[in-house]
Amino acid sequence: MSISEVYNGEPADIAAARRLAAELFSGLTRSGRPVSATVVADVHLVVSELVTNAVKHTRGLFGLDLRVADDVVEIMVWDTSEEPVAAMTPDPARVGRHGLEIVTALCGGFKVAATPKGKRITAQMALRPVA
Incomplete structure (x- = not known):
């Protein structure tokens, strides 16, 4: 199962991306594959962090692709920025800029993969079915 959307790079796109993730999990539940609330919340957080980075650091279009295969959800965000991406060294005194630390955790x-017009960031998370 997969679901994708392209966004314009507006702050409202962050909430729209979370709604897309909710739609994915709703589809899984309808197909008889309910997922634990913890996984749903964690995927929403990862989507929020990756999409927030795209909104903040990219001018223009970006996309979100969510795919479930082999009990793994793949979260992929592509954008048109060539700006490098790397998690910062953990620093509890720093305010903000912890998004990629959260994704890593x-x-x-x-x-991160370069594309002809920007980059693609991909993270994966194991699905744990509802017990």
Whole structure:
């Protein structure tokens, strides 16, 4: 199962991306694959962090692709910025800029790939079915 959307780069796109994630999980539930509330919340957080970065650091279009296969949800955000991406060293005194630290903590890391017109950031999270 997969779902995708392209956004204009507006702050409201962050909430729209979370709604897209909710739509994915609603589809999984309808197909008989309910997922734990913890996983749903964690995926929403990862989506929020990656999409927030796209809104803040990209001018113009970006996209979100969510895919479920083999009990893993793949969260992929592409944008048109060539600005490098890297998690900062953890610093509890820093205010803000913890998004990729959060993604790393929840997903065990992320991958960045250059594209002809920007980059693609991909993170994966294991799905845990409802017990």
